Amino acid sequence: MSALDVDYLTKDELTFELKSRGLEIKDDSTVDELRKALRLNKSIYNQSSALGFLVDLDLQLELSMCEDKLNSVLSAVHSSASCKRKCLSRLHHVAWRLDKLLTFSPELYTRKLELVMKTQNALQTISCNSASDRTSSTAQISDTALVRDSSSRGSSQVFKWKISFNGKTPLHDFLFSLEDYRNSTGISDSELLRSIVHLLDGEALLWYRNICSEVSSYAGLVELLKQEFLPVNFERSLLNQIKSRLQGKTESINTYINVMQNLFSRLSSGVSESEQLDIIMTNMSPFFISRLALSEVSSIRELKDVCARLELAKNKCEFRGFLNPGDTSIIPDVCKVNNRPSASAVISARAFSTLKQHDLDFDLLKSDNSVAVGNNNKLCLLGIVCLPIAYAGKVEMIDFYVCEDINAPIILGVDFLRKFDLCQDIFADVGNMLCHESMNLIKDNEIHLHEAAEQAAPDALSRAPASDELFKFQASVLALEGDSWYSGMFKKVSAAPGKFPDWRVIEERLYKRVRNSNPLAVDCEWKLVVPESLRNEVLKQCHDRPEAAHLGVFKTFKRLSQSYFWPKMINDVKRYVKRCQVCLAHKSVNVPPPGLMENPKKVQRPFQVLSTDIIGPLPRSYSGYKFILVVSDYFTKYTQLFPMRSSLAKSVVSIIENQFLMRHGIPQCIIMDNGPQYISNHMKMLKAKYKIPNLFYNCRFLPQNNPAERVNRVVVTALASLVGTDQRHWSDNIHKIEFAMNTAVHEVTGYSPFLLTFGREAVLSGDWYPDRELSLEELQFVDRDLYASMLLHLKPLFEKVNAAIKKSYHRSRTYYNKNRTQVEYEVGQVVWKREYPLSDADKFFAKKLAPKFKKCVVQRKISPVSYELQDFHSGKSLGRWHIKDIVKSEPDN
Secondary structure, eight states: OTTOOGGGOOHHHHHHHHHHTTOOOOTTOOHHHHHHHHHHTTTOOOHHHHHHHHHTSOHHHHHHHHHHHHHHHHHTOOSOHHHHHHHHHHHHHHHHHHHHOOOOSHHHHHHHHHHHHHHHHHHHHHHHHHHHHHHHTGGGSOHHHHSTTTTSHHHHHHHTOOOOBOSSSOHHHHHHHHHHHHHHHTOOHHHHHHTGGGGBOTHHHHHHHHHGGGOOSHHHHHHHHHHHHSOTTHHHHHHHHHHTOOOOSSOOHHHHHHHHHHHHHTOSSOOOHHHHHHHHHHSSOHHHHHHHTTSOOOSHHHHHHHHHHHHHHHHHHHHHOOOOTTOOOSOHHHHHHHTOOOOOEEOOHHHHHHHHHTTOOOTTOOTTSEEOBTTTBOOOOSEEEEEEEEETTEEEEEEEEEOSOOOSOOOOSOOTTSOOEEEEOTTTOGGGGTHHHHOGGGTTSEEEEOOGGGSSOOOGGGTSOOOTTSOOOOGGGHHHHTOHHHHHHHHHHHHOGGGOTTEEEETTEEEEEOOOSOTTOOSOSEEEEOOGGGHHHHHHHHHTSTTTTTOOHHHHHHHHHTTEEOTTHHHHHHHHHHHOHHHHHHSOOOSOOOOOOOOOOOOOSTTSEEEEEEEOOOOOOTTSOOEEEEEEETTTOOEEEEEESOOOHHHHHHHHIIIIIHHHOOOSEEEEOOOTTTSSHHHHHHHHHHTOSEEEEOOSSOTTTOHHHHHHHHHHHHHHHHHOSOGGGGGGGHHHHHHHHHHSOOTTTSSOHHHHHHSSOOOOOGGGOSOTTOOGGGOOOOOHHHHHHHHTTHHHHHHHHHHHHHHHHHHHHHHHHTTOOOOOOOTTOEEEEEOOOOOBTTTTBOGGGSOSEEEEEEEEEEETTEEEEEETTTOOEEEEEEGGGEEEOOOOO
């Protein structure tokens, strides 16, 4: 509607324009007042306020009026430019008027569609004629007519910008500069559009003078500029140019990526970031391509970061350079392999004298106190001196590390001047028996051979003694405890240690060597063997102490195996952790809960079985409500929602009696949980008053037996979807949610609850009635016999619904019972009940740190899946609990 000129509209057209936008006008308003109001509110459209006005319109009369206006406009078109602008404005009004008409009749809709097409064709024809007229009279248009409001602030700012476009320079460069100036000065789009004439020159200015009246926004001007001054195949050629754009040899990676992103921004169709990333990485320098092959880059930002690090490393390598073949090195081994010169080290006179005192023969040692290394190049640097040492007629090359500022004239190493006792292993090498005869160096040393019995395994206890922190006990205790295995093993190892190389007895304690394949392990290979009577104490230290933190079976076993050993240790760890009372109270159960879903309820008709529950507390609504009472029929799934200000038993029972039972009759059974409202005397009095056969009380939370729990989830989800930011409005839509649930087809029954309850579908809108304009005298009631015959179909329908409920129940039971087991407890049996604590900041209590289970005793068995429990310590009754919240107890350790 940007081309609408209010000065050319009549009073009835102005009135329609304002009312269709949801604006209120006075009946005595003048034409000038209406035009002024429309100018101020042309962009406003309040759909909710305008809906009442549009619904009350006479469609026949409106279509006839639009057709008359369209014909009058087409007959008045001639060469006058002002007349054409008037016709365009009135045609735009007709198009707006047709668009707002709400038609439901097929005949009226067809007629409306014909008028819309006719109006669009007329608009296109008049617009084309106006453009050709302006082209022929370009020279007659004055510049003052083009420059609107040239004295405005925006115009004065634009005039100072040092950019222009003449139709030949690159358009995108001009548009980017224009956008930068616009953002920096804060000029609005409308001001920029009025002042754009200052930035155009040559062919671009002539072109703009021809189309200025058609431009209604700055964004539209940009699109027209692109259509006029960009080549026809600009997008394709630009994309080809981008794909062939390679990174320059001296171009930095950030500059290259920024240039590519700028080129991508010129494409109107847009290129995804993944496509941009692929093109950029394909055209990068080979240096980056080869190194990015081992990296996964998912965004351009990440590509910039990775390439920046690679570019920095490249610059460092180029700055450092490479070693020339003629340079020297302080690493003799590298020089020898690469056949390059090496540096030499200088030994002071004091150090030289010290070496000579030991009668060491250095063939290469010179009188100038320097040592030639490598190919005899000399350089006074720290490094390694490779010296030949002659002994026993042989020459060995030994590396000496030259250190700086050594004051003491000594050499750190083995003192060969002292006497050694050498132990030789003849099983490793038989030649060791004769080595002392062939080596003059050790002729004065004493040689000892290991005995055969000691060759099996070295005694590692001397090198890795047992820690003092290990659990200590005396072997004499064993006779009192009667551990036959430990005492027997202790005697065997003590009598013949050579036969048991992996066992040792040290200080009346038995050890076993257990090798660890992990080379970084810090535990000793020799483990203390624990007798049976002391294993519980060791388990307590490795599981119950704060340093052990009551961890699980695996971690406890690994902690034990670092220092201890006994047969079948893992089984004892499992048994101990399973019986730990602290673990039973605090650790979660990671297996499916026990208990199977039982047979379905036998229901044959509506309102035979009801289920009820309470949702809340919710935020107090503006109407004062905090709770929702949910009552649902098991057979039809018909549900009623009752908002309540309090959840007292008296209020709950009163609503169930007066607003549900008195409307739908007395049920055979009511399913509810064991909340205080339902186990109260008021509910018991209601049962006795109307002789309700059964009141079935569920446990704390059991959606399998209480269908109202499933309804609660739907209600809460719907409330959350409609409440918005202010949650105190939740009660505004409670009855609409109830209507939506009852009129929607249920997944189980295949029919809506409304149909199964009332024998008919609900009428959702008055448009359903074919004769809406009949008078009271013309109304005719449907034949009651016909309606009664329709009700006969309810019996087979109920049978079909009953079969569908059973089928759905069996399907759910199969899924629910999968991977579950049936467990039954006896009266008096000790069990653990799941706890549901609430955090309390005032009492410094958090439910995350509270025990998850409580020790109880089975007081009464209500059903195979429901039990009444009492506290293990106080004997207080804890109510009814489902088997899914009960865990079997183990004997205490």
